Amino acid sequence: MLAQIRTAVLMIVVLTVLTGIAYPLAITGVAQVLFPDQADGSLIERDGVVIGSELIGQGFVDRTDEDGPTYGRTLAGYFRGRPSAAFVEDGILVSSGSNYGPTNRVLIDRVAADVAVVRQENGLAAAIEIPIDLVTASASGLDPHISPASAAIQIARVARERGVDEARVRELVNDHTEGRTLGFLGEPRVHVLNLNLALDEEAPMPAAGAAGG
Amino acid sequence: MSNALLLIAYFGVLLAMTKPVGLFMARVFSGERTVLHPVVAPVERGIYRLTGVDETKEMRWTTYAVAMLLFNLAGFLVVYLLQRLQRGLPLNPRELSGIEPRSAFNTAVSFVTNTNWQGYYPEITMGYLTQMSGLTVQNFVSAATGIAVAIALVRGFARRSSREIGNFWVDLTRATLYVLLPLSIVMAVFLVARGVPQNLNDYTAAVGLGGETVLIPQGPVASQEAPKMIGTNGGGFFNANSAHPYENPTPLTNFVQMVAIFLIPAGLTYTFGRMVGNTKQGWAIFAAMSALFFVGVAVTTVAEQSGNPLLTDAGASQETTVNGESTPGGNMESKETRFGIAASSLFAVITTAASCGAVNAMHDSFTPLGGMVPLANIGLGEVIFGGVGAGLYGILVYSVLAIFIAGLMVGRTPEYLGKKIEPYDVKMAMLVTLVLPLSILGFTGVAMATDEALASRWNPAAHGLSEILYAFTSATGNNGSAFAGISANTPFFNPTLGMAMLIGRFLMIVPILALAGNLAHKQRATVTAGTFPTTGPLWIGLLVGVILIVGALTYFPAYTLGPVVEHFQMRNGITFSLE
Numbered sequence: 001m002l003a004q005i006r007t008a009v010l011m012i013v014v015l016t017v018l019t020g021i022a023y024p025l026a027i028t029g030v031a032q033v034l035f036p037d038q039a040d041g042s043l044i045e046r047d048g049v050v051i052g053s054e055l056i057g058q059g060f061v062d063r064t065d066e067d068g069p070t071y072g073r074t075l076a077g078y079f080r081g082r083p084s085a086a087f088v089e090d091g092i093l094v095s096s097g098s099n100y101g102p103t104n105r106v107l108i109d110r111v112a113a114d115v116a117v118v119r120q121e122n123g124l125a126a127a128i129e130i131p132i133d134l135v136t137a138s139a140s141g142l143d144p145h146i147s148p149a150s151a152a153i154q155i156a157r158v159a160r161e162r163g164v165d166e167a168r169v170r171e172l173v174n175d176h177t178e179g180r181t182l183g184f185l186g187e188p189r190v191h192v193l194n195l196n197l198a199l200d201e202e203a204p205m206p207a208a209g210a211a212g213g
Numbered sequence: 214m215s216n217a218l219l220l221i222a223y224f225g226v227l228l229a230m231t232k233p234v235g236l237f238m239a240r241v242f243s244g245e246r247t248v249l250h251p252v253v254a255p256v257e258r259g260i261y262r263l264t265g266v267d268e269t270k271e272m273r274w275t276t277y278a279v280a281m282l283l284f285n286l287a288g289f290l291v292v293y294l295l296q297r298l299q300r301g302l303p304l305n306p307r308e309l310s311g312i313e314p315r316s317a318f319n320t321a322v323s324f325v326t327n328t329n330w331q332g333y334y335p336e337i338t339m340g341y342l343t344q345m346s347g348l349t350v351q352n353f354v355s356a357a358t359g360i361a362v363a364i365a366l367v368r369g370f371a372r373r374s375s376r377e378i379g380n381f382w383v384d385l386t387r388a389t390l391y392v393l394l395p396l397s398i399v400m401a402v403f404l405v406a407r408g409v410p411q412n413l414n415d416y417t418a419a420v421g422l423g424g425e426t427v428l429i430p431q432g433p434v435a436s437q438e439a440p441k442m443i444g445t446n447g448g449g450f451f452n453a454n455s456a457h458p459y460e461n462p463t464p465l466t467n468f469v470q471m472v473a474i475f476l477i478p479a480g481l482t483y484t485f486g487r488m489v490g491n492t493k494q495g496w497a498i499f500a501a502m503s504a505l506f507f508v509g510v511a512v513t514t515v516a517e518q519s520g521n522p523l524l525t526d527a528g529a530s531q532e533t534t535v536n537g538e539s540t541p542g543g544n545m546e547s548k549e550t551r552f553g554i555a556a557s558s559l560f561a562v563i564t565t566a567a568s569c570g571a572v573n574a575m576h577d578s579f580t581p582l583g584g585m586v587p588l589a590n591i592g593l594g595e596v597i598f599g600g601v602g603a604g605l606y607g608i609l610v611y612s613v614l615a616i617f618i619a620g621l622m623v624g625r626t627p628e629y630l631g632k633k634i635e636p637y638d639v640k641m642a643m644l645v646t647l648v649l650p651l652s653i654l655g656f657t658g659v660a661m662a663t664d665e666a667l668a669s670r671w672n673p674a675a676h677g678l679s680e681i682l683y684a685f686t687s688a689t690g691n692n693g694s695a696f697a698g699i700s701a702n703t704p705f706f707n708p709t710l711g712m713a714m715l716i717g718r719f720l721m722i723v724p725i726l727a728l729a730g731n732l733a734h735k736q737r738a739t740v741t742a743g744t745f746p747t748t749g750p751l752w753i754g755l756l757v758g759v760i761l762i763v764g765a766l767t768y769f770p771a772y773t774l775g776p777v778v779e780h781f782q783m784r785n786g787i788t789f790s791l792e
Binding site for chain 1: 461463536
């Protein structure tokens, strides 16, 4: 028994050194040499300032008005991302889904409120439908993508707010649309942050308040 | 269409890898040479020398069980202490404080039992050293423990007139060095290449385009992510787990993660067949698992793609083509765009069929029937490929029960793999089978009668029951996924869920080792015309039937009050509010 206890203690120590120190540090070393950008979080800089990560979505909505159930109003000139249940604590971005069940009134009211906001902001005719992904919260709250259908209904508004041709905006949307990997993996999707960055670059907001909100 | 293609591609890859992986593991655990031996064998010998293990000395089941329990206790203490003391330890750039005792207990039990239930928000709770040297280590060794126990049980079937079932230290070391570590190294490097971070930097301050500044969490993510999937652990580096774009950035990483979950469990069916001397026995188990797997995938995918009629009423379209453009459609609440419905549904079924518990979508927001499949997968004992090791020993227990029932029907002493199944064996099998529902339904019953527990619900009505039922199902089944709206980091749930995890792990493993010891001692009877065959379709059907009947009879009443009733409420447009 005593020998077994000794072995148990030594074994957890040895395996901790191997799999809990040597292994992660070795992977860190390899990662930093071979794939330094990815290893550091695929960060994006603009004018020397880190503005985010290519993988982490930003909402592009004004959340200062938290009275109603709605996720918020879209920042002028930008494509809107998906609703998010992520939150900030001690300054740290904490990932989270909404976790609302399918018969929860809060969920149904939130979707209805965001449908109304999207319809009104984009001046959509009654025949135009709202794609589900644009009014449902993502699992992480950090989804960097929306579907092509969700981008399409925002093109006219963005073009108007930025004072550029709809055709040019549509072109930029297409440039930032990715198809299914190998034809069956994942979903067609538009990268919202990259698209909005490209818009700032190629079609800056006219004079007043480019940053919106 | 892409839904079906995804499933076909997934299953094709799994099928193709089962034999090579299984054969490799059979060689490793039989002490034969493999391609890795020139590199790994010296490390293995070094570990035995440092820890005083005599690799030639085998153990009886009691010694094996004691060694296993002592090792797990030591592991628990390391994880517990790292959490409690992390404030004063290095690699904690955010200076996160030590974790309070009940939460630290819950998390330590959770990772040691291969459950990886997480009551905390990792981004704001766990320092890098705790993640690396506490949680990542258990991602390896809790998985290795499961593999060791499964191999010990297989030896019980394979040997005759033997008192010994192997050496725990050797099985543990070999599972870690030859199987889990090499696969994790390859997968971690792949994940970094596709965007998963691997650094020890402080969190990144970023000024978003909207003007707000946030700290984006960083850390040694890839090195934890790889064994998280390969060892069917499932504990996320971040709160959103494999839905977080840093843990699972692309549809391809998602596919690889799904393959990683089933890789060893599927391989072990072949290992089993080879070690008992008839690979058809392994493939029969594989076939029974596959049949149950396809049913689950079909139900969840159809339920999720059909969507939630209440959201249609709220003005959103759940079609896959809207205004002539593409969208995932279906119930996209708490799912990621890049995965859509197909890869989210498939992932949910895989992660609960196995005892993984990683999620790439929030099960709490699934449709009632879509979410019932994960619940039932765990409730059945995670025998649909199952956890690494745990899936195989779980289904072998069902096999013992199935052959016992078949024996009763034809009126002769049942034999499985030439071993006479006698009262002692059936008692151990029944103990294992009964522990699971006793803990799940017992704890759920207590929680439903406790105001403090009810206050932890995030969703109202039937869904609130589902949340609590899911929590104890997940903890007892050592799964770790959740209907995650529930606030489980409370004085009620931390200890009760911790106990459920311990019961579900060790009150399973110890009787299984006893069974292994008893079986190893028996002679192997020769196969005659009167022996009930355990390879063909009849056997596979019987095995599937026993799994479903045991599961259905046990949980049907509870599921009726939770997901089933909510399904009809949803179809009839009824909604609920908390109080």
